[in-house]
Amino acid sequence: MSKEELHAKLEKIKKKNAQLSDQISQMKVKLAQSGLENEEEPLAKKKKKTQKGEKEQNDQIFRKRKIALRFSYDGTKYNGLQRSPVPAGKTTIEDVIFDAMLRTKVVDDIGTADYIAGGRTDKGVHAVNNVISLFVNSRLSEDEINENVTVGERNFVAIINRQLPDDIWITSWAQISSDFSARFNCKSRHYNYIFDSSGLDVELMKEAASYLIGEHDFRNFSQAQLERQNTVRVCFAADIKQVPNMSSMCVFSIKASGFLYHQIRLTMAILALVGNKLEKSTIVKELLDVEKYPRRPSYKYANPDGLVLIDCEYENVEWIDGEDQSRFLASKIENKMYNMKIGLSVHELIKKTLDIGKDTDEPHRKITGIAAKKGCHKPVLDYHPSPNANDLLLKSQNKTKN
Template identity: 40%
Template sequence: MSFWQRLMRAVEKPFRTKQSMPIAESSKYADWSKEQLVERLLQLENEITYQPGKLKPSLASSETKASKNRKPSREFDFSKYSRRFIALKFAYLGWNYNGLAVQKEPTPLPTVEGVIIEALNKCKLVPSLDPHDFRFSRCGRTDKGVSAMSQVISLFVRSNLSEEEQSDPKNDSKEIQYVNILNQLLPEDIRVSAVSLRPPKGFDARFSCQYRHYRYLFHKDGLDVGRMDQAAALFKGEHDFRNFCKLDGSKQITNYARNIISAKIIPLSGDFYCFDLIGSAFLWHQVRCMMANLFLVGQGLENVSLISDMLDVDKTPRKPIYDMASDIPLILYDCKFPDIEWVETNVDDYKAIKYGKAVSALTLSYHLKATVAQIFKEVLPSTATELSGKTRINLGDGKGKVVTSYEKMLKRNVMETAEVVNEKFRHRKRTKFEAQN
């Protein structure tokens, strides 16, 4: 019986006599017009439909039917597959992300690793969203806004091949196409470029890296590039970089010595240059702090010798207070590993062409926006490049920081020593532990 038939029966029932007299003879509805009857039916339908805890009959029947036809969902059984240890090389544009690494607390923007791990989990290459479940390791941690052209991670993933088959390169064509699958799920500003199916024994993306190569891009306007190159050369070698990093007690770092293999200023194109920097390892915010000091030298606000003075912790035992350079121009350009074989996607493959076109479209979009912005600048009235009686400190973002009078670096207020920062953190941690227990 249909819903409307049941509804009509419900309407008639209260007005039938014991002898089941016809509705027309005993009901108050006998003289109602068709429109009035329809309106009353709709009113009754609404009353029946929205009784607490009950669905509309039509919805209830359709949902029951759908539930009968729906196949029960099954958990993906990872035990039926082998695992294999791989390394992935990828690139990303950092300004849409809250840095590379997954954070314990929610962040305003997604992290690059968070997006990648979600993609890995969605296509069932890893069993969960917890990096510890598949021995996840990253090469170099980048901050919010910082991009990378050759970042590397290592991890265990699901495989189509047995452990014995994995060791033979002849079986590689039968393996899961990790690069293509991930690029289908990742946004256009994160691209996997290569996979290593057989990393060297004991490989770890973090600890196996021989060196990390950074580049910081800048426009030469108002800068003496020659002086900056002289100052950059002073970074080369092993030095204590405590005055060129963010001091963080939670990390409990006691050794601030880092080895810089190469440091120089090189031209890119037109009026753009970059600080080209290669080192075995870096401290938190180290490159941006180094660049902030190079800008001061390039502007003529500080002598080239500032770099040597800041590296001499006997002369400068506590870090002077200064602003870091902007994050957007910084790129993790490359990471060097020994004896690792990378397999790149076939550039003639349809899928590679498809995702390559997506990157080309993204690049064109940024070029068009830059061109429009340039026209926007040109049509507006020109303004003075310098502020009368004030100094604009170059921070690499085009805006900088305006100060009434510039104070020399070595005459500024200083931060607490690294030892004091560490001890304060330990004290807070002890106090919190005692309060909880």
């Protein structure tokens, strides 16, 4: 089976499962609301009373228009962004957002809404300006929609936000063309990885990060996928800076034309080992040499908690903020920050009261999770090589032949 036939078969399977996936998304959220799912999962609580602005759902005949929604989230309690057509037992960001849109009649059916996300984030990863494009129900006329009118349109931001929990926020929307794709029209994506630099040589890490800039084959900084045979990307910027007003906290900032699966977390693992002086900064150059190293050494990727999708960049997209949403969103975010400060103070009090000594782990471990004893580091280039994308393709073709 050729590469093109594999892609066609994959798309056919995705479309076939779309309707089932809608039902699963709603069922998972309902289970969470009923308390049958893990109590730690965030809930999008149902509103018994009709919300302001929702009466229009029953009074008007809606027409379809394609829009982009920009949204942010704290991904700590979610099983990643993307919903799955197969029940995973855990709620995702899309499960909650889609449930809110279905209940407010922003959409009638997710499976036919032609939705796609600008950036797919894993379990525990966060976002500030992620984007979804999809067809929604508009209250404007066909002529107004064709003329890209936005005045008098439904307040999509406020309507959806009223149904969302405190860790997911819709921030703005934009009118887009019917062929616009949040994924394929994205010109660049920008990620930050926030970490505690205590015990790490940040200057060495900055030197290593600088080697990432430019057009490279990043296969050795990613987990291979069958559907991603092209592993060349352009990195526009990569640097490490201190977080303002937080002495030991730093952020690895990277902006590129696109990213491969687990690319930033695998990159951060390498940078942390460099900062711990367990690898030289030139390890980045070595891994970018795919002629010498055609397969990625199977080193572990960094933990997800510090990773944040900062922005998805598009051309000629004008974002519209939701009316009166600034104060509403500020309240939700500040409440979360207050609770986190209380939690931090409680843990500091516990540590002080119990007179607990300092952590003796290698500084990189909080980032990489690698539990090797001091003095027992295994060089990255000595790890067993993992299959690359071409290996996966050949394996798939051999299965088809057999």
